[in-house]
Structure formats: structure tokens, C-alpha cells
Amino acid sequence: MNVKTLKYILKRILLAIVTVWVVITVTFFVMHAVPGGPFMGEKAISAAAQAALEAKYGLDKPLMQQYFTYLKDVVTRFDFGPSLKQRGRMVIDIIADGMKTSARLGVVAACLAALIGIPLGAVAALRRNRLIDKIIMVLTTAFVSMPSFIMGSLLLVIFAIRLRVLPANGSTAEGLILPIITLALYPMAYITRLTRSSMLDVLGQDYIRTAKAKGVSSAKIIFGHALKNSLIPVITYFGPMLAYIVTGSLVVEQIFAVPGIGRAFVSSITNRDYPMVMGTTIVLAVLIVVMNLVSDILYKVVDPRINLE
């Protein structure tokens, strides 16, 4: 790794920090501009009770002051404050709870997608235009184009209601099987297609032909050269994909009642639970920024031809 690369990484980290700061600022002010408040319900509380609660949580202060206090707490103490809706719980604990499930779900689904997707893609490429390739392509097209709520409901009806082999709620590890499959199908199909096209591309390269001409065994060509090089786009896709599954599993969490971060995020917005909205936004933003950063750097590392400037 040379100085140029280091400088680039440093620049990207700074940029990431700025990005997160912008996200915090925009979310903070937009959130407070949205009508409604955390202490509203079908049955209104008295003005005095409302005032007492606002004073308790510092919501009576000027908005700018709230903003700077918040920023200071987050930066210096990593303190996201208490939840306004789930009284007595700290935002960081709620996020940690949700993240634990979502991360488990996301990582397993992502790994599953890669584990199945890469071999499938390779097989499809090597057996190009044969029956097996066509079957794989039809299936992956279906999985890529089918939205997760349909796939989820379908799996739910088949495995949880008709066959009754798996639970319909994600409160247990067993209950996470269906959501994981639902989540994994899209990236799996995508990885398959990615691997296939990139492998086809690599197989047409001069150095493969040279290797063949030199009499290198086909196993060595496939595993030693073709597959390895065709994984570059997959590796770079993996990071953002992981962030996407972890953060974007809301629909799946809803269908299977999985206690993940997505549900917590959406309900915090509906509830106007300001500290929860901020906390989840920050965590998700950091996750996405970091994953993108990592994948960009990996990109450079695995393919030196790419210019990072």
C-alpha cells in the first residue's frame, strides 16, 4: 500500500464523517419540523403534563440548543439519550437489541447468498447455454424480480401454515430460518448473475487462452484463474449488500415478526420518538458509509488497475 492509497483512505474517512454529520443535522431538523410530537396520543394529556414531560426531556429548550446538546452527547459520550416512548429504556439498548437480531439475520443471509450464489454462477458460466444454465437463469430472474413481501408471504404460507414445519414468528432462532431465506434469495440471485457474467468475461480473456494453450489443466484454470478473478465484482458488492440487508429488512421483519432494527426504526418515526429516530438513523448511516468505504478500498486492493483518485 503506497502513500497515495493511504491519503485516499484518509480522505474517504473524513468524507464519511462529514456525510454522517450531514445526515444527523438534516434528520434532526426535518424530524422536529414534522407535525406531531412524542407525547401525543388518541387521548390527549393535559397541557401541564405535556409541559412537565417536555421539560424533563429538554424539549422545551430552543431547537438550536437541543441540537448542539445532542451533538455533544453523541460525539463526546456516545450517548443517544433515553427513549421518549419506551419509558425507562435507553436508545442505545433498544438499538443494540434490534441490531443483534438484524445483524444475525443479515450476516447469515449474506453468507448464504454468497455460498450458494457463487458456485451457481460459476456453474452457469461454465455450462453456458446448456439446460442447467437456463434453469439457473430463469430461477435467478424470478428471485431478483420478486419483491420480498411476496416471497416472504409465500414461504410463510407453505412452510408455516400448510406444512407447519417452521414457526411463523421470528422470536426464536428457528423462527429466523424463513426470514433468512427470504432475505437471502435476492442477493443470492444477484450474486449468481454477477458471478456468471464476470466469469464469462474472464473466460474470454487472453490469459485464459494462453493458459489453455500452455496445457494448464482445466480445474486449475477455473479455480486458479477464472473464479478468483471473477469474484472481484462479488467482493465489492458484498459490503453494500450486507448493509442493505441489515438495514432494509423492515418488510421481512414485519411479515415474520422479527424483533429487528427495521421495525424499531419505523415505529420510532410513527411515535415521534426523537432520540430513537436519531439513534437508529445514525447507526444505519454509519453502517452504510462504512460498508461502502470498505468495499471501495477492497476494490482497489483486489484490482490494482483501478485508479482511486
Added chain:
Amino acid sequence: MKKILALVLALAMVFALTACGGTTTPKASEAPAATEAPAEESPAAEEAAPAEEAAPAEESTPAEEAAPAEEAAPAAEEAAAEEPAAEAGASSIAVCLASEPDTLDPALNSAVDGATLVSHLFSGLAKWAQDDSGALVIVPDAATELVEGVENEDGTVTYTYTLRDGMKWSDGKDVTAADFAFAWQRAASVELGADYGYMFEVVDGYDDVWAEEPPEGAQLNVKAVDDKTLEVTLANAVSYWNELLAFPTYFPVREDVVSNEGWATDPSTYVSNGAYTMTGWNHNSLITLEKNPNYVDADKVLMDKIEFYLSDDANNQLSNFKNGTWQLIDDVPTNEIAALKADYPDEFKVEGQIGTYYVCWNVNEQILPEGSELEGVDAENAKAEIRNAISLIFDRNYIVDDIAQGGQVPASSFVAMGMTNPDGTQFYQTAGSSEDFDGYYNVSADALEDNFTQAIEVLKKYYDYDETTGQFSGFPTLTYLYNTSEGHKAIGEYLQSALAGIGITMNLENQEWATFLNTRKNGDYSIARNGWLADYNDPICFLDMWTTASGNNDVQFGKGAHKDVAAYSLDLTDLGLDVKVENGTWAETYDVLIKAIKGCTDNEVRYELMHRAEDLLMSTGCICPLYFYTDLFMLNKDVEGFFSNPLGYKYFMYCTVK
């Protein structure tokens, strides 16, 4: 070099994959243990065998000591504890009421699902129960009896309760009268700012606590005379006092327990005194209650363990009900109701719930035709007449039978069905002045045509009417505001089409919940969807929300331009009260009436006053009741001994599962 790096990376990935795969293995082992129902019938149970073998081994370790070690651990432990329990014939039930409750602190809770949980966990002075005939009654729980109050010279009423012997908290300490006194002071306090703090409004001293400048040491007039005796003084006698004692806000909590602000969020710090203790709370997922051996009536509690699963997705709830995992679900998808009624006739349940679904007008909305010369009182009376006429156009039977489909009852009054007069008759049946029907208009299907004709005649007085097309012109365009939901939308669309039939244009606008509440509260709407559920069986909880200063006065009575509209009359002299107002404002009439009701000690007079208040309210036409709510849920037919109360709380402690 680069190739080696790439190879290393590829290897690292493969390793990561195996590692990921690896982490799932131990997780899988805890799975079959924690989900009990499907394990029995699923082929997966075989794979789970090693885990089950492992379970009894774990069980031999003292489970109590190890309590909340790590998130994953309690799940396995619970499961471990569950296996031997099942062998001993212990019963358990799995239900789903809603998603994660905002709080399980009895004082802070204001949700129906939270109230159900809290009612299982705590024991107040009184509780809801079924008598031998199956009728719901309020019976003493922590108190030896529900005593009559003694009236003091200043009109206040003092109740002295004796606590039962042998009551203990789940951590073994004694329950004392001081715990009740502390809990009530806390629940009513400004510092706590609880949604239901106003439930203590009837207790002497509440007004001081909430005064703008509270006097030094202001608190409720409740005190512990000794460990077993609790004395509370009410500002005046109220008929629903015993019911309040069974309300979660009145449940006791212990000072040293609640001094930890997060006490109600974790089983390890959650100390209760009721039929159950909380043994597990996997946030957003599952709350487990187990029978409390320290509860005085523990021998009467039949259900050993209740699992409250947390999901607010009606489709998910239904899936888990259909496959037998959950025995009760409290939410059903609206579009499935018809099918469920047909497919599960014994399990689809409709229970009464005291509440009204209605449409409210903004009293300040201009609905007279452009160029109308009516002003002031005349304009207000005309608007009231028009709004009441429009109310007659809607076919409530259609709404109930074809849209809501949940056994709801067409409503002709605002105070809901289920509210009773002192003699036990229904309040809504004695509302209004007509002998021929209940309430303020006839909602029977036969009367629809007459109602319609009547409405047209009234509207003709104010708007141009085309006899051939049956259309009015000149009615200002309305916008119906509702919160985003398929059910509300369907009703909105019906109202829209009914009005379009006579030439009135009403646009639909939906807003997300919190925004909707804000808009409606601020009166930034012309006509809006609304609903109200009772907190206790007394019509006042439907009536005092319409006073000028009330936070629930969505209609904006007495606010804005309506503040100076002197269009209302009130004469209470025939009831022996010195109140006679002609052409008074809302504040001079309705507010005065509500105040009179709250200070009235004669129950007969009080109910007559409440009828008068509803008469006045309905005369404005601002409230257009559509139907009385019902509580829909699915209950597995193997479950016996279940009951729910009119507030929607569900009771599982006396349940058995066949």
C-alpha cells in the same frame, strides 16, 4: 504479490463464510427448545434431539441464580425450565395482543394491551372477575372488602380499606398500605406526567397537585394509617370508584423498586404483587409471565405460564393462530374477516367494547352557501341543522355489515353502548327524546328512507336543489381527514359516495397517525374521522372531553370564532340547580354543565345532567356517530375459562387448555 493478496482475500471470504455458518449452529440448538408448539409436530424435532438432551442437564443448575446473564442464555434456560414443568402437567398458553408495549409501569401505561399484562402482574384493591353466572363483576383483590365511603362535613367522602393478610411482592417483601399510598401519589404527580394521571381527578387534593401554582406540599388525600390500613378521601362520591380501584393506574408499586427508572423494562428489576411474575422479556418479541407463588390467591390461578408474543402485524398474527402456535390473537386483517367468520365460526370472537366510532366536524368550518346572509347565532343554528341533516344521510347498517364487518352496532348517540344508567339500563337507550327509537335518530334499516327525505327537506332550506337530478349545488367542498388505514379509508369512501349522491363534494385526505392527531387537535380540518374508547363505565368520560379547555376537544368548541357564539341555552332549575342560561356561549353552558356533573352527589340527578350534556352536544351536529366498537379476536376452541372486560382487557389466569 497482488495475486497472493487476492487469494488471501478469497480465502478470508471462504473462512468468513464458514465462520458465519458456524455461528448459526449453536443458535439452532436453542431454537427447538424455545419454540415449543411446532417442535412437537415438526420433523425438525428430531434434529433437535441433542438440544433436548442437553436441556435437563442445564436445568440442574440453579436457574434462579443465573437469571439474566446474557440475552441468549435466558431463552435456553426458560426452555430448560419448561421441559420438566410440562412433564408435571403444568399449563401454558401463547397469545399475541400487540407489539412491544410502550411501558409496563402500571402508572405510565395507557394502552389496552399493556393494561392486560399489568392486570396479570399486579393486584390492586379491586379486580375484574366473573361471578358464577359468568357476569363480570368488580370484586375485592388486595382489599378485604370494597367498603362504603363515609361522608365528611365538607362533602368529601373517606374510604378506609384493610389489606388482606399475607400479601407479598414477588421478591418476598410484604405489601403494605404505604405502597398503595406511594403508588397513587406517584401516578398522579406532575413529575411523572402519566397519560392517565387524570384518573385520580376524583381524589381530594388532585386539583392542588395540578394547580398552576401548587400550594406547598400539595398531594392526594391518601395515606397509610398503618401497614394494613389505607385511607383515601374523594372530593365527592363517584359511582365508578370501585371500577377505578381495578384500573391499572391504581395498582401499587414499591418506592425502592421504581426509584430505578428502568425498573419496568427488565424482568430482573420488575417486582410485582399480582398473580404472575415476569420471568422473561425478549424485547419486541416475547414477554413471559409465570405464576407467582407469593400471590395470596395463587391456588385459584389455573394457568401456570403465559407467553405474550409481540407483533402488530395482523397477517403475522393470523399465520401463527392458523398453525396453532398462538391460542389467542387480538388483531385480524380487515379483509379476512368475512372468510374467518365462515372458516372459524367457533373461534372468531366478537365482544362488546365501550367505544364509539364517529365523524367530527370542525365547529368553525364554513358550510353555509356562499352569499348566505345568516350571521352569529342564526348562522350557528343553521350550521347545526345542516350537520345534523347530513348525519341522517349515512347508512350505518351498510357501514357495519359491509365495511367494518365485525359485529359493530350502528350508533345513534355519542355515549357508547355498554354505559349504564344507575338502574342498569343502557345509557344510549334512554338518550334523546324519541319514544320510537334509541338515541338521537333512528338507525334501523327501515328508517333509512325517511331519514333521507327528512335530510333533503332540511338542506333544501339552505341550498339550491335540482329536483330532477336530486343534486344540491352551492355546498362548499369538504375534505374528510382520516389516519392512514384501509378500514378508515373504506368508510371515508362510503361517506364520500353518499354525499356525492346529493351533490356534495367531499375529498379524502389521509395523514400518518401522529400528524393526523396534531392536525385534528389544532382544528386544521373541516371534517374528520374520530373514535373514543371508554376508560371506565361512566358516561362522563365521553362528555368531559368536549369542554373548551379539554385537550381532546377536536371539534374546537368554544375556540376561535366559536368562542363568542352565544347560541346555547341551559336550564337546570328543574333539577334543583341554580343554573339558567339563555343564548350563552359554549363556556357558559356546556362547561358549566360538566362542572355541575362533576360536583353532583345525587346519582339520579347526575345521570340526568349527563343526558342533558349529551343532548346539548348532539344538538350542535358536530358529532356524527357511526357505530359502537366491538373487540374482535380469535381464540382457540381448546381454551376454556377465558374472559375479557368491556374495556378490552383480557384475562388468562383462569384459563385451561384442553
